[in-house]
Structure formats: C-alpha cells, structure tokens
Amino acid sequence: MRTTRLLALVWLIGLLPLAAAPGAPDAFDVVWDSPSADHHGSMPLGNGDIALNAWMTKDGDLQFYISKTDAWDDNARLVKVGKVRVHFEPNPVAMGKAFRQELKLGEGSIEITVGDAEGKDAFHRVPLSGTAVRDAVERVPTDQSAIHHPQSTFRLWVDANDPVIYVTADSATPMEATAFVELWRTNQYELAEVQCSDVLNHPGKPQSKHGPTIIEPDTVLTDQRDRVGWFHHNIKSVGPQMMAEVQGLTDFNQPDPLLHRTFGAVITATGGERLDDLRLRSPRAKSHHFSVFVLTRHPSTPERWLADMDDTIRRVEAQDFAARRAAHERWWSGFWNRSWIRASSNSNVPPTLASIVPTNSPVRDEAAYVSQMYHLQRFITACAGRGAYPIKFNGSLFTVPLGPTEADPDYRRWGPGYWWQNTRLPYISMCASGDFDLMRPLFHMYADELLPLCKYRTRLYLSHDGAYYPECIMFWGAVFSETYGWTPFAQRQDKLQESGWHKWEWVGGLELCWLMLDYYDHTLDREFLRQTALPFTREILTFFDQYYPTNAQGKLVMHPSQAVETWWHCTNAMPELAGCIAVTERLLALPAELTPASDRELGRRLSAKLPPIPLREVNGKKALAPAEFFANKSNVENPELYAVFPFRLFAFNRPNTDWALTALEHRWDRGNSGWRQDDIFMAYLGLTDDVRNAIVGRARSHDAGERFPAFWGPNYDWTPDQDHGGVLMKTLQAMLLQTDGQKIFLLPAWPKGWDVDFKLHAPQQTVVEGVYRHGKVQSLRVTPESRRADVEVMQRINEL
DSSP, X not given: OHHHHHHHHHHHTTOSOSOOSTTOOGGGOEEESSOBSSGGXXXXXXXXXXXXXXXXXXXXEEEEEEEETTOBOTTSOBOOOEEEEEEEESOSSOTTOOEEEEEEGGGTEEEEEEEETTOOOTTOOOOOSSOOGGGBOOOOOOSOTXXXXXXXXXXXXXXXXXXXXXXXXXXXXXXXXXXXXXXSOOSOEEOSOXXXXXXXXXXXBSSXXXXXXXXXXXXXXXXXXXOEEEEEEOOOOOSHHHHHHHHTOTTSOOOOSSTTOEEEEEEXXXXXXXXXXXXXXXXXXXXEEXXXXXXXXXXXXXXXXXXXXXXXXXXXXXXXXXHXXXXXXXXHHHHHHHOEEEEESOTTSOSOGGGOOOTTSOOSOHHHHHHHHHHHHHHHHHHHSSSXXXXXXXXXXXXXXXXXXXXXXXXOTTTTOEEHHHHTTTTTTHHHHTOGGGGHHHHIIIIIITHHHHHHHHHHHHSSSSOOOOSEEOTTSOBOHHHHOSSOGGGOSSOSOSOTTSTTOOHHHHHHHHHHHHHHHHHOOHHHIIIIIHHHHHHHHHHHHHHSOBOTTSOBOOOSEEETTTEEEEEEEHHHHHHHHHHHHHHHHSOGGGSOHHHHHHHHHHHHHOOOOOEEEETTEEEEOSEEEEXXXXXXXXXXXXXXXXXXXXXTTSTTHHHHHHHHHTOSOOOOSTTOOHHHHHHHTTOHHHHHHHHHHHHHOBOTTOSSTTOBOOTTSOSSBHHHHXXXXXXXXXXXXXXXXXXXXXXXXXXTTOXXXXXXXXXXXXXXXXXXXXXEEEEEEEESGGGGGGEEEOHHHHTO
C-alpha cells in the first residue's frame, strides 16, 4: 500500500501515466476530517452477506448498524440484525485533535486516526470526498497546532471469508473500550405504517382485514460469561400460508420461509469482561480487539442457533488472526483486479482525492468524479451481493432511520418485496466488471428456487405450459397481497392479479433469460448453461409460445399486454416482443451441440410467429413505438426504447438506428435519476455529448441528507437507491465498451477529452485492458490475443 501511495505522489507531478498498481482504487477512497453527528454520517462496509452502516461521533463512540441478506423477520421484513456501539475512554475525539476517517476500498475496511503522532498541525484538512458536510461535527479552532496529540487508530472490517466483524483499536496511551448492544425491538409492538409490499398491506386501508403487523422482540443472551449477544427467533410466520390460500397455491409443496428463522450476533473481546447482558468491556490498555459474529439459521431453535454460533466462533478463532486479515485483503485485492475504469479530464493530474470535491461545489474533474462514484457503487454492490438473497433495490443493506432519532432502523420505503424492473439494475453491469459471483444469488432465487412455483402457477392460472414471472413477488414467490388482491382464489373468474400496474407485464422472465445468456457468453460455463440458463429460457419461451393466439398470417397477437407500468392497454407491447425476438436470436446462436434439438425447434417456431417491431410516425419519421396499439399512460417509463436496452436490437452499429434516435428524441418522459434508463439508451446509440451530461448529473445527485457521496436517493425508491447507482455503472461501461455477438466496440460513446485506463470483460472469457490519452488509444491488451481481431475502436465517433 505504501508503494501505491508513493506512485500517487509521482502522478501529481506528471511523471507517470494514469495507471496505478493493477486495480488499486486508492484514489477513490472516501476521506472525512471530522466525526459524524449521527447515522446519516455513516459509511458502508460489508463482506457480501453481512453489511454495516458505521460512523464515529465526537463523543468517542464508534457505532454501526448490522444487516444481513437473510434477516427476514416474522412478517417477512428484511430487518437489521441490531446495532453495536463501542465507547472509548478517555474520549479520543477530543477538541482540537486531528481526525481522519478513511474508507479504504482496496482493503475493504474503515480506518480512523485521531491525534497527530508527529505533533504537526492538528487542523490540517484532508479533502472531503464528495461529502455533504451538513452533518459533519465542526471543531472550534484553537492554537494547538504545535502540541503533540498522541495518535489512536481504529479499524473496522467485515471478514470477506467468515461471518465476523472486527473492531480493533491501537493507541499511544492506554484506553478503556466498552461494546454496547443497542436494540430497539425490545417489546412486542404494532407497526405504525405498512409499506406497499408488506404482507398485510390492503389497498385503501391502513391495515389489512387480517389484523395489524405485530413486531416481535429480540432475545438477549444471558449467562454468557465473557461475551454478550442477542438473537431474533421467528415464533410465527405472517404471510406465506395466508398468501398461498388467497392465491391458490396451497397444493404447491413449499417449506415455510419464515417460521423458526433465527438470526443474531455474539460479541467477544480479547480479555473481555462482561459487565451485564448488554455490555462487554475490554480493560484499559493500548490495544483492543472486538469480534462480532453474525449468524442466520433456518429453520432452527434458539438452542440450535447458539450451538451453531459456538461452532462458528471456534472454527474462526482456530485460524491465526493475521492469516484471516491477509485472506480478507487478498479477496478485496482480487476483486479490484477483476476490472476498473479510471478516468480523468486532465492527463497531468490523474484521479486523486484532491480532484474530488463536495457535490455542492463545482467538480474540478468531471471524469475523475464519475470514476469515483462508479467505484463506490461497485464497492456497495460487493458489500451486499454475495449473500443468500438478491440485492434489495430500495436501500440494499444500508438503510438508516428517517430522522436524527433512531425510532425505526428497520424502516424501508416500498417494503420487503422484489420488483423485477428495479431488482435487475444493480446486476446489469456485473458481466462487464467480471463480478460473476455477485450474480449467483439473483439466479439462485429467481431460477433455482422459484421456477417450479412459476411453472405451477402458470398451469393453475392459465392452463398451459411454461412459466411467467409476476413483476412483484416476495422472496418465496408469492405475489404482493396489495398487488394480487384479497379476493379468495376460488371466487375469482380471472385468476391473475387484480392490480393493473403489472397485470400483463411479463418482460421480467425474458430479461432474466437475456442476463443468463450474457453470463454464459462471458464465462462459457457449460454447466450453468445446461442446468440453469437453458431450462429457464425453455419455460419462458414456452409461455409466450402457448399463451398468445395467432392471426390469419400466423403471427402472434400479443393481447392483452402492457408496456411495463406506463401503457396499460396494448397490443404487441414492445418490451415483451423485443425480448422474444432478442432471446430467440441468442438461443439459436448458441452452438448446436450445447442446445437440445427441442429447444432449437422452440426457438425457430416462436421466432417465425413473432410480429414486426412496432413503429409510429413522428414528423414524417419512423420511430420505435411502445406497442402496435397503446393507451392509458400511467407512469414515466419509455418502453419503446426497450428494443435499445436491455435487448439491444437497435444500437449505433445496428440497422435502422434512426428509428431509435427519433424515439429517443421524442420520448414522452426524460430524466437521469433513479431507475430511469435514458443514460444507457444514449450510450448504446453513441450520443457522446448527451450521455456525458447525463452521467455527470447522475454522479452528482446523491441524497443531500446523507454524508456518504454514493448514497443516492430517495428518487423513486429509497436511500441508498441501488437503481440509480446501477444505471450509472452500466452507462459508464457502455460509453467505453459494448459488444454485439463476436464484435467488441471500444469507445463508442466516450468523450474525447476524458482520458482513461480500463479493464473490462467481454464474451468468450475475453478481457480488454487499455489506456486512452489525448483522443487516442495508446495501449491495448486483449486476452486471449486471438480476440484482438474482433475489437473495433470507434475513432469516427470520438472525432466528432
């Protein structure tokens, strides 16, 4: 790490190129020079399954909320595991002492230093990396710059390989440290406000007719000798059986996903002394070491959970601590070496902390700022993307209470459910970044776990084969109560959901097919293709083949249909039609020896039946249309451009690009925040200036109420909005590199004035790495070398 920082200093005088040590993201670390007032000044941290919101206050308290991807409570809410506060005495964050808190991306840790070991200026300020300084604790200037302030160093990290959080402290002078367990689910109480996807939500009523949502308390461990801890044990299951009865799914054999789920944590400390059930003290010393072990078991009993926790602690602590730390750092080093995009608009001053400033000030280097936001979003995704369930678009694992108080740390706008159109956006950039491991929880839930249920539901509701995926589902596959409605299944003529927002919206299955085929094309994982991608694609295409009738010309009449949430009454809606065209093309392009003859026949049969892409006329020009017929506009999406993204039937390199350009120019709704996809459309169509303006604006629009610069939102969803960051990542990648079959297009929408060094992934296990300076590619490395011939540098576009 010292070598990397030395190189950074050399960069500043322009003696070396932009590239640092491979993949090193040090220039994009977030550094604060003052403690935070409350949880709105938290930094994110995690290991893919366990995540933290962490902050330090002026009182000398290091605090963090703990989240976990499978901490579903009795009411199917994804709740916090709990909160820990570590208090240090005497207070190290004393008035007048220098303070530095750094999110060290390369190490997956937070490091806080207080004091000045060399007695230098105690008020030297490190640049605030894109922070909202509203909640920074101001310090009163004093004339103490020449006074020696003994330095204390605090480190916080979540082990990349084990379910444990580490807090260490080292100080020049002895301190006492006490860990406090701070819980809020201490008594049974009624939830004051239900969200859209809460299981008891009933349209038009404050609570469902099935009664209020009752939150159960956590249980604090007792008789633990030298440790403290707590757990939440689901003593009931609210939702799964009730929803199955209403939705006609009681005969589908599915284990209860909530009952007896148990999650919690145990805190240990080197030489720790248990003061009571909620406090663990590390005696006065120059060094302190706390470990917080976090575990979920389902189904389980409290006794079984505690026994499993004991086994986990023994297993982890049997390993040498230095070896654990080294393995943790190796994981993060490997992660960052998979890919990177480091851009700068000034060749002589590459991205450094000095080029990145608060979002309420002018950005000195737009390219460097966008690059930092790209890397921070990728870090956030990695911190929450390797667990048992997919990333929650509405806050991921990093939600915090609404106001300055901590009344309800479990609050999450839009609730616990999964909307596919939102869920996909954190995942659309992962193939290009090489983060294939982060995609597996998405595939596991939607395909491995839920495909049998979706096939069953299709046969039950529609009396034919195949599978459709409702837009809005709980993690076990039931449709939201608010969406499906409360009318009992046996009393329905129409077995589909009652809500019109998603009634005929079935593009999700096709998009997941597309994403799976992307995964296969990039990894060439034949086992995944055989066991997951092809079986899933087969059922989705079978649904469309069998559901819609054909007309006299033998073409499908896709009616009733709707164009996502925006146009409710459609014939041949663009999203599903473009998806069927694109997925059948990719299925038939697979090697014949890898695809069963029956799948190829299905693809050919459906392809032959598909109607043409819908068009409309605007000022005498042809433009992509939302559907052949469309009416009843209800939202602000642009479904006509789904033929550009996600399905890429139209792009800068494809025929009839003008149809897409006209549609984009005359789109009904515009925007570059939240789940809006205009930025990606622009990149795919090679609109360099437009996409540059869009992505810079997106990168600057984080939640003004949060200190961390990549906590976007609330936008349409909730903070931190993973859709906003997901679109940012995909857009920056698409500006730099796009693929189409064998072809790899380099710099299709990249601003000429932005220098960049990059490493990205392409199909056929291809890695493209290069340096672009002064409007020209200065170096290019393609692995394997045989793929270099498929790379086309888009100089024509970059010379505009």
